[in-house]
Amino acid sequence: MTSTALRSRAWKLLETVTTPLLPSDYLDLVSPLRAGADLRGRIEAVHPETADAATVVIRPGRGWRGHTAGQYVRIGVDVDGVRLWRTYSLTSPTHRRDGRITITVKAVPGGKVSNHLVRGAKPGTLVQLDQAGGDFVLPAARPAKVLYLTAGSGITPVMGMLRDTGLDDVVMVHSAPRPHDVIFREDLHGLVADGKLRLVEVHTGTDGRLDLARLGELVPDWAERETWACGPAGLLDAAEEHWAGHGVPERLRTERFRPAAAAAGEAGEGTGGAVTFSTTGRTVDADGTTPLLAVGEEAGVLMPSGCRMGICFGCVTPLKAGAVRDLRTGEITEAEPGVLIQTCVSAAAGPCDIER
Structure with missing residues (x-):
């Protein structure tokens, strides 16, 4: 008898002993980070x-x-x-x-x-x-000059890049309400002291919101730099407009933590309504701007999710009745047989029924 067959017989014997649990359930208790276990x-x-x-x-x-x-x-x-x-x-x-x-x-x-x-x-x-995902990363061929444009917690993906690379010419423009609100401030100033970063801090509590019209003053060669930007939607919208207006949109990469919402009233009323989660039998009132994923989670409904930005389709769910509104485009989707929606970028457009 081969070793594989012996292992198979031994495993089946263990299953009879551990029923109704599986041997892997006990292994998870002893070694939850082992190879082969759920990640x-x-x-x-x-x-x-x-x-x-x-x-x-x-x-x-x-x-x-x-x-x-x-x-x-x-x-x-x-x-x-x-x-x-x-x-x-x-x-x-x-x-x-x-x-x-x-x-x-x-x-x-x-x-x-x-x-x-x-x-x-x-x-x-x-x-x-889950395994890591996302393409907000530096290319294999490192650019000669880099600009990071960040605000608030938008600094987080960029900090990984700063810790990872040995780029020669890096500038960061970061805004936060006050100096003590700057995440990683000590690390950033350590990089400055080592000559690895030129940092421009904008403290919105005293300086006001960062005006990209001042970017030429803060970073004179900004248009020559490959730029990675992450932060609130307003900053990223302004950056995309600024870079496009100066004819260099290809030099800008952005990372949005939340989908850009269409203005209220575009392509539909977007007034919200009662959301029924038919599988669990729960009904809650929702406005027209909160993603249905968040509405369900707040109501205690088990909601599948992934990137929460409308990219991975890990949150796709059947729409049984009513209508929803895409927060990125304002497009209205009405229920009909087989219709699926992305709950992380969809909000109630009147009463609706979600199969959860």
Whole structure:
């Protein structure tokens, strides 16, 4: 008898002993990060960055395939007995020596997962992981001159790039309300001291919002630089307009944490309505601007999700009745047999029924 056949017989014997559980269930208890298990990670440390932001150090399981600096990871966290999934930028370099990865999370008002990770996560806690994704990364052929344009937590994917590369000519323009609100401020000034970065801080609490008309004053050669920008939608919209207006749109790459919403009233009323989750029998009122994914999660409905930006289609769900509005384009989708919607970029356009 071959060794493979012997292992198969031994495994079947174990199954009879462990029924109704599987042997793998017991292995998960003993070695949850083992190869072959569902991809998990163990939180090893939580380091405060600002009053409302923290870096979470995670040891990923053996199934982790690595990442490229600037990418994001989808993480599943159990909060009050409910598993919730969120997507965060990886702030660790591509090849961290100890094999750990880091995400840096800013707590948002009412955010269940962000507040839990920043203020409640403990070392030893297991989290679920997906493989890294996203194309907001530097090319293999490194550009000679780079500009990073960031605001608030938009600095997180860029920090991974700064820690990862040895670029010769890097400028960052970053805005935050006050100096102590700048995430990674100590790290950034350390890079400045080492001659690896030229940093321009804009403190909106005293200087007002960053006006890109001043960019030529702050970074005279900005149009010659390959630029990566991440931050609030207003900043990115202004950047896309600015770069296009100067004839260099190809030099700008942007990363949006939330989909750009169409203005209220475009291509439909967008007034919201009662949302029924027919599988769970729950009905809640929703406005016309909140993604149905967030509406469902707030109501305690188990909602599939992925990138939360309308890219990966991990949140696709049948629309049984009513109509929804695409927050990016304003387009209205009405229910009919076989219609699927992306809940992360769709909002209620009147009463609707979602099959969840």
